[in-house]
Amino acid sequence: MLPTDKSRLLPLLPTHPAGRAAVTCRYRCGDACSHEAPNTSDNPYFGDVVGQVLDRRKVLKAGAVVAVAGAGLGVVGSGTAAAAPAPAAPRTHPLGLDFEPVAPNDLDAVVVPTGYEQDVLIRWGDPILPGAPEFDFANQTAAAQSAQFGFNNDYCALVRVPGTRDRWLMVNNHEYTSESFMFLGWDADDPTREQFEIGLAAHGLSVVALDQDRRGRLAVRLDRHYNRRITMNTPFDVRGPAAGSDLLTTSADPDGVVVLGTMNNCSGGLTPWGTILSGEENVNQYFGNADAVTDPVARARLARYGFPAGTTERKWERFERRFDLARDANEANRFGWIVEIDPLEPGSNPVKHTALGRFKHEGANVIVARDGRVVAYMGDDERFEYLYKFVSDGKFKKGDGRFAREHNKKLLDTGTLYVARFTGDSPPEEIDGSGTLPADGEFDGSGEWIPLARNDRSFVDGMTAEEVYVFAREAGDAVGATKMDRPEDVEPSLKSGRMYAALTNNTQRGQAGREGATEVNPRVANKHGHVLELEERRGDNTGTRFSWRLMLVCGDPNSPDTYFAGYDKSQVSPISCPDNLAFDSAGNLWISTDGNALGHNDGLFAVPVAGRERGHVKQFLTVPAGAETCGPIIDDDHVLVSVQHPGEVDGASADNPLSHWPDGGDSQPRPSVVAVYRTR
Template sequence: MRKLLPLLSNNHAGGRSALTCRYRCGDACFHEVPNTSDNEYAGDVIAKAYSRRSMMRAAAVVTVAGTVGTSVALSQSGGTANAVEGAAAAAGSEGGQAARGLRFTSVAPNTADQVTIPEGYAQNVVIKWGDPILRGAPGFNPDKQTAAAQAGQFGYNNDFLSLLPLGGNYERQQLMVANHEYTDEVLMFKGYDAANPTREQVEIAWAAHGLSVVVVQEDHRSGKLTAVSRHQLNRRLHTTSEFRMAGPAAGSDLLKTSVDPTGTKVLGTLNNCAGGTTPWGTTLHGEENFNQYFANGGSVTEPVQAARLKRYGITGAASERKWERFDKRFDVAQEPNEANRFGYVVELDPYDPNSVPRKRTALGRFKHEAAQPRLTEDGRPVVYMGDDERFDYFYKFVSSKQMKKGNSRAAKEHNLTLLDEGTLYVAKLTGDSPAAEIDGTGKYPSDGQFDGTGVWIPLATGNVSHVEGFTAEEVYIFTRQAADKVGATKMDRPEDVEPSPRTGRVYVALTNNTDRGKPGKAEGATEANPRNLNKHGQILELAESFDDPAGDAFAWRLFLVAGDPNDPATYFAGFPKDKVSPISCPDNVAFDPHGNLWISTDGAQLGSHDGLFGVATAGERRGELKQFLTVPKGAETCGPIIQDKRVLVAVQHPGEIDGASVEKPASVWPDGPGKMVRPAVVSVWRKDGRNIGV
């Protein structure tokens, strides 16, 4: 029996079309890798910067098993030695059935131009790009788009979703918050000339970015959701909305511009990818590929500034969208600090339409995919975050403040400061196998697992830097370089990072990295990233002390190594591979009420459209992975929410196929032939009214 660690095609990366690479991230994978640091990563090298005591604490997380409330640990069979997880395991399977929550007929891989769902389920489109949500906003008219109209309509390319409860008189209503990551101008405007966009087109795109807050109405007979247009709580935030810089770097000289000499006010939020929902009722939104919006980084010659821009991928001359022609703040040659005001986690109070969202500098600046908090036993938030870049890192933030319960004004005001004070850490992983056994093919080492221990390296606490040669402000604003300095572990595009609400184990989606192990690249395979030319990705599982996630030690192993199950390099937590769905390029992750991990994919390279998958994390069927849906041609699956009665997904960039345009659409979803292709949110439920997957 394999011994498990006792543990608390098209040459575009990841199967994306060239059009996706162009508009999503500014062709990031065709540029030089921003991380050129020479950190050590051999599987048997111990971090020199850390004491024997720190490594012993990490090992203790691995070896302590059977101690209730001390750590999360797995037995050799994949069951649990912890009472909390033991209950989850008991509920995980019944007889020979699939894990509870995953009892549906798997959707077969396909290329249908639709949202394909399991037999016995139904769906509806909740809201689409351009649907009016604010009072006075007109209905969507593709031939009469204006910036003023778009500012009152649902934005483009919906990504992260959150559903929050509404009490009082709002019967069967919830508050939905959505990110709008980026715009596909060639799919939005007839006759679009990428070399010469008009001011109106640029201003429409500004208004189509950002965030939407929309009340949705539940149908009492099903899981159907309908957007409530022009509700008093509905809200749009976009590229010209006011945001506040908050936390220890707010007011820094590095954040001051000619328009904002205080360094505390910034217009807009850009490239909001995934996010999180806090226990105190706010939402978090990660600013990801912000670098692509800024022009003329290549013209900067001052060495320090040039190095800082390059580390964040701000190079070259004109930007793709040419925004710098209409607002000088997108030209780093004219406004060198404007780019420093993007790349943060934004916190929004969706219940207050008049609140000013805040960019939390204490959580660092990088390409934030998401940010999902949990609480320590004494009520302090711990936030996990990934930096979505080849060879970049994953992080956590531990607040120094305790959350206050209740809805009083004092409690709300206090909780809105929780993410401004604390310690920012970056992860360093050490494998437990000899380096010679990690050969880049995905072949398992002699102990049968890719696993090891890790430490959280502190970067800054409040106004105190823990990184030699960096001030605290520099750590928060140039976090990547601070993490380089301390020798963090380079990962294969860490995207969404989610802690299990049942077990406390943390799951990191590592989407892919086709540059790993390429001749001339900085780094080959490591135990946490064991495949060279990694095009399918993996999911990392790490365990900290169950009641003390604020600690500096953890154990880790690969929970899932994605790809064709017939490939010997794939792994599904030990579950039989002839009984799982094929999966490629994990991106966003979320948990259902049963403790199963649900995975949405981005750029799958197995010949099928992207989709949504559920996988059991505990019990006898741990590793059982089943596909729940696929999305239309050219689309990505985003923002999954799995409730008792419904699954919600954001169908992003349908029709985003090379050569597509408004005049020559590559998809007819969601409204059929002759209609504009539109990103949209979809709700799925069981026709018989029962809970999902039971």
């Protein structure tokens, strides 16, 4: 329910064009939204790439909306209630969506629907290793942070401990550090070595054991066997076709097979074999002096990935040579990968998978295709970048025995990497950039997955296979991939096999010298984003042909440029900047937002993807002002969300906190994981 204490409202402060605070842009992505997007390639307009128009009745209308079967979602109910968009046609809530939507707000609180309660499971700095000290904001050390929950938790996943019914391992990404919110008296021009080392330890991932009681409530366990911190000092094995490449060798690793650390881990995915895939995203901002690299090809490639000239925000290059590109330019190529962590084997080295390509990975999500091969879908989270998929050579083995798991953990080492090209089915003149629907009533069309490389074979003229994997953006440019509006989380539905992608926003679309509206990205100056639905031809996730449609065009439902799968817009919750995606056990899509450009706090939303309620967006919760909603888990017993960077608004800092969530009083804000439970 909504808190009534109006003193907990935070002021509305200046934000970047897409709605996020400027200070968040500085720390999270190196202020990418204030710079030109690095994709300057002249790819052809997507409507001209394939000279054909689909017969929509054959490809999309036939069976495109199929009733989703499945058990009800206990945490959000399965009862019925009147929810009538038209008085003459009362409807029942779909399975799992029996809740009253939360109203948009600006409160310094997590707000959940009536009939639900919430607990803070874990906060930045809470001990996770036995013997770790309690958090002391004013007296932090790198040694303590290495044994405590990291900063700015993002993706969250649960893996059941084998042989138990009530024990889980929770895995969390720690995307980035916001030093002015971490340290009193922070001097951006003169950070200390201890602050640098705390920053290294605050990045990475945490693995934390959870106990579940008879009521379904979760609690952290300081488990000596499973609990683990993965930081910027953890060794990672490099595997796949680019392992050992000259492009990955450095003075510290002349063989190019071991990388120290992982950084800017955003979203991720849980594999069918029980490991975690985590995406390294805005890694460019951590490396300084790209302008001092003398090789012109290397400099151009650094520019394509947005590596900055001169010094960085955090000044890490002052303390370790690996962050100084003037001393070792190849260090840049060792980050920007999908990494795999096995929480059930705490002594194992995590892996960087080169076969999945290098770019600004939001994450990777896997589905087992009909023939047993596994398919991973991925987005490159920057304006005008691309959607990718990987299809394994090997086939998935069922079972959770050691032999099957070890086999399955190698599936991402060999296979084919693809990039997406989209074609609209409407005349170009009907896509005018305003968001007005074309004459056929939908933004939709066809597309193809273009192969880039398979193992040691390149399909891109002028590039070796190793170059394709290390510089996947260049490969996408070369084959004419479709430029998208920040493709973030890409999630296949395990019920229907369809893929859903969050396109968060792109305020540069249609600006001078930039690509204008296309049917798959239909608005210029797109500040609210949209959600894409993609269906492989004949339901084969390993194929190269697909049909697509925009399920949601986000923003204010009262605005004519929004679309909610044809649902009555007067009945939906306003939604802006879709980011992470998840599915519940009934097949409903859940969407978390990042940078709400409607002037309210970010939140978590649910929407049916099939049936009469398809497109009926309902807001389930909101997070505190300045925070982002991340890493949702929608389980039958609970909903988990990562509340990232609470209180991170312009004008705030550790010396001037404008949020006191989650502890209240005069406490500092702390990124945390929140569990929500049904009480009625």
